[in-house]
Amino acid sequence: MVFLMACGGGGSKQEPATSSTPTTTPTASPDPLNWPVEEGHFGVPQSSFTLPAPAPGAGLYLLDVQASFPEVDWQNIDRLYIPAGHYKFLRLGNLPERSADKRLIITNSGGQVRVGGLGHYYMFVISGGSHWVLTGRYDALSQTGDADFPGHRGGRFANSQDSYGIMVDDDFVRESVTGLSVSSATDFEVEYLEIKEVGFAGMSMKTDDNGEAVMAGVLLHDNYIHDTGSEGLYIGSTQAQPQHQIRDWEIYNNRILRTGTEAIQLGQLGGHNKVHHNVFGPAALDWRAAFQTYQDNNFQVGIREGFLHVYNNIFIGSAGSSISFFANSVEGDKTENNIGVSFEKNYFTAIRSLGMYMNKSALPNMSYRFSQNTFGGYRYMRDEVYNSSPYGHLLRIANTTTPIELNENTWSGPQQFTNSLENNGVSNNISSSNNSNSEPEALSFVNSGLPDAYDYLSLEMWTETSTLGEKNAVDYKQEDVVTHMGQPYRCAVTVCTSGAVPSEREDLWSPLAPLADDVRIVPGSKWEALGIQRSAK
Numbered sequence: 001m002v003f004l005m006a007c008g009g010g011g012s013k014q015e016p017a018t019s020s021t022p023t024t025t026p027t028a029s030p031d032p033l034n035w036p037v038e039e040g041h042f043g044v045p046q047s048s049f050t051l052p053a054p055a056p057g058a059g060l061y062l063l064d065v066q067a068s069f070p071e072v073d074w075q076n077i078d079r080l081y082i083p084a085g086h087y088k089f090l091r092l093g094n095l096p097e098r099s100a101d102k103r104l105i106i107t108n109s110g111g112q113v114r115v116g117g118l119g120h121y122y123m124f125v126i127s128g129g130s131h132w133v134l135t136g137r138y139d140a141l142s143q144t145g146d147a148d149f150p151g152h153r154g155g156r157f158a159n160s161q162d163s164y165g166i167m168v169d170d171d172f173v174r175e176s177v178t179g180l181s182v183s184s185a186t187d188f189e190v191e192y193l194e195i196k197e198v199g200f201a202g203m204s205m206k207t208d209d210n211g212e213a214v215m216a217g218v219l220l221h222d223n224y225i226h227d228t229g230s231e232g233l234y235i236g237s238t239q240a241q242p243q244h245q246i247r248d249w250e251i252y253n254n255r256i257l258r259t260g261t262e263a264i265q266l267g268q269l270g271g272h273n274k275v276h277h278n279v280f281g282p283a284a285l286d287w288r289a290a291f292q293t294y295q296d297n298n299f300q301v302g303i304r305e306g307f308l309h310v311y312n313n314i315f316i317g318s319a320g321s322s323i324s325f326f327a328n329s330v331e332g333d334k335t336e337n338n339i340g341v342s343f344e345k346n347y348f349t350a351i352r353s354l355g356m357y358m359n360k361s362a363l364p365n366m367s368y369r370f371s372q373n374t375f376g377g378y379r380y381m382r383d384e385v386y387n388s389s390p391y392g393h394l395l396r397i398a399n400t401t402t403p404i405e406l407n408e409n410t411w412s413g414p415q416q417f418t419n420s421l422e423n424n425g426v427s428n429n430i431s432s433s434n435n436s437n438s439e440p441e442a443l444s445f446v447n448s449g450l451p452d453a454y455d456y457l458s459l460e461m462w463t464e465t466s467t468l469g470e471k472n473a474v475d476y477k478q479e480d481v482v483t484h485m486g487q488p489y490r491c492a493v494t495v496c497t498s499g500a501v502p503s504e505r506e507d508l509w510s511p512l513a514p515l516a517d518d519v520r521i522v523p524g525s526k527w528e529a530l531g532i533q534r535s536a537k
Contacts (some may be wrong), residue, residue, distance in 0.1 A: 033446060035534045042105050042133070042142040045078035050109060052083075055129045056274040057118060059089035066094050071078035079143065080104055082166075084111030092425035095185065097131025103189075106130040107144040108165040116170035116177075116198070123168050123198065124180045130187045136165030136181075137192040137222075149190050152224070155534070157255075158447045158518035164194035164224065172485050175199035175229060183207040187217040197486040201234040204267075211242025216271065218249045221537070225256045226517065227486040230291065232280070236267035236302065241330055245304060247271030252536045254278045255519055258483060260286035260461055261295040262324075263315070267302030270333065273384070274309045277536035279519045281316030282350060285461040285483060288385050292423035293468055297324040304330050305363065307339035314443065314519070314531045315348045316456050319382060322348045322375070323356035327363050327399070332440040338365040339404075347443065349377035349532055350456035353393065355411065360398035367403040376440040377411025379457050386469035393419045395428065406432040412439040418525075443530075444522045449488075449515030450481075462489070464499050481512070488512040 054060045058084075062068050074096040082090070090113075098104050112420035113136075115124045115455045126134065138145035138153055145165040152160050168179040179195035182188070182205045191528040195202040202225035207213040225232045233256060237243040256263045256278065263280035266273070270475040280298060287296035301308065303326075315322055323343070348355060355375045358368075380390045393416035397404065411417055417435055424435055430482075442453040450459075462482035466472045476482060476496040482489055489502035489509040496502075502509035520532045 033155050033520070036263070037154050038364040039139060040141040041137065041139050042144060043078075044141060045105070045143050046075070047077045048081060048143075049077050049082060050081040053085055054087065057088060059087050059120060061089070061091045061092070061141070062093060063090050063091065064094040064251055066096060076102070077102040080106045081109035082106065082113050082115055082286040083109055084146070086111065086118070087115045087119040089122055090115050090124045091250070092125070093127045095126065095132055098131035100131055100187070102131070105128070105142070105144060106132055107132045108136055108146060108149070108505050111146050112149045113166045114180075115168045117173055119173055121174065121177065122181065123170060123177055126180070126182050127184045130186050132185075133189040133191070134166070134193070134195070135189075135191050136167070138165060145192070152222070157532070158516040160224065161196070161226075161514055163195070164192060165196040166192070167196075168198065169194075169196050170198045171200060172197045172229065178202070178204045179228075180204070180232070181226070182533045184213060191219070191222045196225070196227050196285060199229040200503035201231040202228045202259070203232075204234040206235065206237045206246075207244060208237050208239055211244055212316070213244035215244060216247035216249075220249070220251045221253045224256070224517075225253045225259075227258045227483060228260055229286070230259070230261045231262065231265050232259040232262070232283070233264045233266070235265065236269065236317055238265070239301075242325045243268050245333075246273065247269035247306070248450070249273045252277045253272075255517060255530055255532065256280050257282065257517055257519070261290050262297050262300050263317075264298075265300040267299070267300070267326075269303040269308055269365075270305045272307045272309075274502045276309070276311045276313060277531060277533045279314045279316070279531045281314070282459050283315070283317040284319045284454050285317065285459065286463070287319035287352070288460070288462040288466040288470055288474060289468065294320060296320040300324040302326045302328055303341060303363070303394055304328050305333045305335050305338055308341045308391070309344070310342065310346060311344040312530050313346045314527075315346060317350040317459075319352040319385075321354040321357040321396075322351055325356060325358040326340060326357060327366070327402075329361060329363060338363060340366040340368050342369045342371075343373055343384070344369070345372045345530070347374045347376075347440075347527060349375075349443065350392075351375065351378045351413065352381040352457065354396050355394040356396065358395075358397045358399050360400065362399055362401035367405070369405045369407070370409060371405070371407040373409045374440045375409070375411040375413070376442075377456065378411075381457065385466045385472070390414065391419070392416055393435045395419070400428055402429060404430045406430065406435055408434045410438060410440050412437065441526050443527055444525045445518065446520045446522055447516040447518040449513070449517060459483075482509075488515060
């Protein structure tokens with residue numbers, strides 16, 4: 001008799017189970033706030049030229065950089081280096097016209113290039129050329145920037161003031177200067193610059209009174225502009241025609257913080273322009289004493305033709321309108337390919353009057369769409385300067401012709417969403433659906449330097465009197481925060497009376513540390529897809 005036995009354990013050795021899935025050693029998730037460092041972004045240079053350094057305290061004036069250095073092969077050099085130093089001014093004119101596959105990279109060398117604070121009537125002015133890049137980015141492999149001035153490299157946004165390779169800082173020495181001015185150029189890129197404490201705009205990019213000029217294909221990203229007397233970005237002329245168009249720009253991942261008037265003024269638009277993943281504001285901090293009336297919005301838009309797409313931005317602060325929207329018909333513009341304007345998934349807060357004003361002008365073949373935007377932090381305050389009263393609605397639309405869609409937006413404040421519709425429905429050219437009136441969840445920043453859910457309506461640029469409107473004396477109440485000459489102060493008593501200059505009255509005003517300005521949204525929070533992103537492009 002033969003017995004068949006199954007060996008259940010005994011001394012037999014079992015084969016290990018097999019799997020088609022490879023095994024790996026578990027690793028911790030990367031810190032979402034430590035951004036990857038990209039080396040070799042611009043490739044390894046084969047040739048370069050370094051500009052001459054000026055005498056200490058002087059500026060560098062090169063109205064025609066090509067004629068000044070005829071020995072340089074301007075069509076082929078890879079790097080144009082600006083030597084480190086403190087410049088009274090920088091003027092680089094007639095840059096070369098290059099191609100998209102052979103761009104000229106202009107960067108600092110040997111340390112930081114600082115421009116301003118020495119009493120000159122302009123700061124950094126560039127004109128001419130195409131396919132050049134102005135960058136303060138530190139990249140050892142690409143041989144750009146400087147290791148001691150990395151800016152926000154690797155996600156180090158907090159307290160990054162004064163750490164960029166190229167910085168324009170005028171210390172508010174003069175009232176009317178702009179940080180960086182660009183004219184007569186096209187297809188250029190500006191990144192990793194810091195601009196602060198200039199009396200007028202952070203950046204101005206336009207060629208005034210020239211309808212034939214071309215300024216297209218521009219990239220503005222990863223810049224840090226803060227504490228300006230007027231606009232953060234001033235792009236496109238606001239003067240009478242003829243003026244050239246601003247075409248096919250992309251503006252993203254910029255911090256435009258604490259501007260006296262608008263955070264961004266974008267006019268003469270044509271082609272396909274995109275504005276996304278930026279933090280704009282607090283804006284209109286000088287709304288009581290701006291250089292003229294109606295300069296107290298956040299985003300001023302002027303479109304002539306084409307398509308403007310605005311999405312995933314954060315807009316903080318306004319006194320007139322969060323969006324000041326103007327369509328402008330200009331003779332000779334090509335309107336057959338018009339698409340229109342789309343505002344999508346933006347967050348607007350600290351609104352003192354209107355969420356938007358739209359003018360009555362209509363352009364052929366256009367439509368406007370506003371979807372999944374959030375409007376919060378509303379409190380009517382405009383009557384503190386002007387003899388005015390609330391409108392009773394958030395969006396004031398004068399256009400009665402262009403098709404306008406309002407879908408899935410949330411707003412707080414006035415009972416009516418628009419001047420023609422209380423909430424949802426159809427009225428003439430406006431179709432409104434699935435919009436709701438409720439206070440949204442507040443933004444939560446990584447480290448702005450101010451508490452979460454901070455009331456940005458209590459943050460202003462200090463002034464003794466309102467120079468606009470009724471010209472009233474201005475008192476501040478306890479816990480109000482003001483900026484004065486670029487520095488923040490908190491009112492430490494019940495009332496900080498008019499005329500008490502913060503820097504001179506420490507018995508009333510408590511000086512604060514510079515604001516940290518890491519205005520990325522906390523990962524995992526409701527609004528994490530908005531504003532600065534590691535992969536916004």
